[in-house]
Amino acid sequence: MTIRYGNPNVFDRATEIANAVLESGEFYDAVRAHKQFDSTMMSSAEVARTLSQAYKHRDIKVVTYRPRNPWSRANAYFTDSRPNHLNLNSRKNRTEVQWALTIIHEFTHAAGFGHGDNSRSGKGNTVPYGVEPLALEVIRILGL
């Protein structure tokens, strides 16, 4: 038996998983095959192309922040004032795969897709939320 310290590299590993998904053809195939997303005028094929182009051409960094309020509910945020940063709440105790899905969600914001306010309800088919189950399926397929 080995006793190990939790997982100090959860964000590194999550970023690696998110990159593997966003580098995979399977992810963009799944986005292309998806029915029309809500809150966008783009077809799913155009969404796939936009995400793939953003991934290829943008230099985006995952950073963590520690909110003063320990009960802050947000897992992460994206702001247009720092458009190349995806900000993850380091107080949240989540798995690598959960964080990878959050990184991909925030990445779609960086690529220009939104879902209005921060409530999750009724937003399941917007691009940011709608790609999460697609990404999860790719994670399973690729064995990440």
Ligand SMILES: [Zn+2]
């Ligand atoms: Zn969001």
